Amino acid sequence: MTKTELKKKKVYFSDHFPSHSRLLRVLEYQRGGNIKVSMLDAAPLVICDRKLQSHPEVISWLENYLVYFVSGGEKIKNLDSLPRHINNILRIIKNKKIIGFISLGGGSVGDFTGFLASVYKRGVPLIHIPSTWLSAMDSAHGGKTALNVGEVKNVIGSYCFPQAVFTVKNLLSTLSEKERESAKGELVKIALIKGGDFYKEIFTEYLDKKNSALDLWNILPQAILAKIKIIEKDPYEKKGLRRLLNFGHTLGHALESYFHIPHGEAVLYGIVFAIQWSHNRFTLSPSFLRQVFILQTKKSQLYSYLKRIPKNKLNQLLLHDKKRGRGEYIDFIFIKGPGKVFTETVSVSDILTEVQKQILLHSK
């Protein structure tokens, strides 16, 4: 049911990689009827995380494509290296016409490839084949791309919605438990935003037990659909509706930047902070607090981080966060219960005060 709905939105689930002809159909669809491309001098280009080279299915699949290998991680999102990458890519492309970019990697490779797809010859189609649970659940569907300038994250970017997302079980199921763990932040986030049955499933079943890749694979479609439904209401972030997806991200991004911890983990800390702040401001219901009690285990680590980040540094990182509303003010996402997230404008100094308050409260 969920998968059928996602198919209409061009998110596909399969055991194996999509065939060459399948991909070409998806790409040609975008090009419209009036331009026919001879496949002899036109091709898609795959931007592939080089650590996937050892995956047996990846190797044979790549044989059909022009490929540019990159190292995944925040480094590839640095604007400084963009000219070098584009020069390398032009050498690979030679005189071929590129009919699309395919990202085969995690969130950073997807961001890089998406940005390229949106500016190469003023835009060519994009396909995502996410190779991490986090990107499969989150960034592959967001249509947002971003590059960092020095320490400032996501200053440069574009909107670039993929022509299709192929979710490949054989690729994702080989990932380590640690990789599954790092998807938890976004999973918890989307469950809290959506509420309802999905929230119950995540908080009363999924988070409670030791999970297998199969569990996550089965939950994936619901998480994706919940995210896509929010995006569709406000794809270009004109109405502020999409901003709800930043739940946990304001503080999360700052911690991620400063401590270089994985995005999914950082978001989880951000969520714990946001729930605690919401409780301090609005007093949350005891039943809701009981349900999200499982997140409490993260508190010691959160406050240990918050103690170690210098106040002026945190201030600076919060100010540069792209989700800020205006000047010193930030649209912060609070929660009153499952499915009840909302935005309120706070000042950066409000956040800093709350950080100190929570540190004190926790150490008591």
Place this chain on the structure above:
Amino acid sequence: MTKTELKKKKVYFSDHFPSHSRLLRVLEYQRGGNIKVSMLDAAPLVICDRKLQSHPEVISWLENYLVYFVSGGEKIKNLDSLPRHINNILRIIKNKKIIGFISLGGGSVGDFTGFLASVYKRGVPLIHIPSTWLSAMDSAHGGKTALNVGEVKNVIGSYCFPQAVFTVKNLLSTLSEKERESAKGELVKIALIKGGDFYKEIFTEYLDKKNSALDLWNILPQAILAKIKIIEKDPYEKKGLRRLLNFGHTLGHALESYFHIPHGEAVLYGIVFAIQWSHNRFTLSPSFLRQVFILQTKKSQLYSYLKRIPKNKLNQLLLHDKKRGRGEYIDFIFIKGPGKVFTETVSVSDILTEVQKQILLHSK
């Protein structure tokens, strides 16, 4: 009449620079109703060609703005220097919220600023104040931005339509005759594409006499309107209609790249070549040939260039031209008479053969 129509399309003509409040109104309009910006911590950023610093009206006008000075010319369009420029700009911006980019310069500054506007925080509004006749007539209205990678022009770019274009008489009328001359290429192009009365005015009156800045100022609105009307039919170049604006550009871009000659001049050579090729293929009417006879004066210089550019280099430059259709094939614009331009697909080797043919024909 023309000016009234252009006002609706947000192209304004005035003697002086727009006032600060006028500009802010234009920018706030774009931001929609739900986000109010306090002007204390939000501002537009002007990207200004540093050679305009000596213009008295520019100096006083800039006092109200954050300004980043750049050197106009192809260099600024080089992708390699983009990270450095963005780092500099971030230092100027500090913690301010940028509510728009204003380009004050010619085509290259406009391209650079437009690209920035389209990728800074995933897109902020853009305003053009063109400081050359060429950009006032052409690139400021096109909504296309482009950066070069090495010698390959316009590989990276975006669509970024300006929120408004302010055409300032006091800025344009101080420009040299040489500057007026370099706008001639695009003026001739748009006249040939449009045909009708505008074509007659340009070919039987304007080109015939020694022109003043006032003449060009008076003709400007018609040239702009003709261009905008074509763009509106196909803003994102999906239907091939906009491609007609590339009349004279296929060969023109190659000459511009290789000999580093001004764009307007290069386009004029491209037009002369395209008219001659059209005549060789379709036999143009004697009356049309008489009317465009004035362009014949460019022939000696055109063929002198064509003799000096190595065949393999021309081949390579033509292949990389972004207007190429597929692989070795290029959508070349031919003309059968005023207002009768059309696209035909030719191979790069067709063009090279025609180049040789015309060189021979001319030397006879």
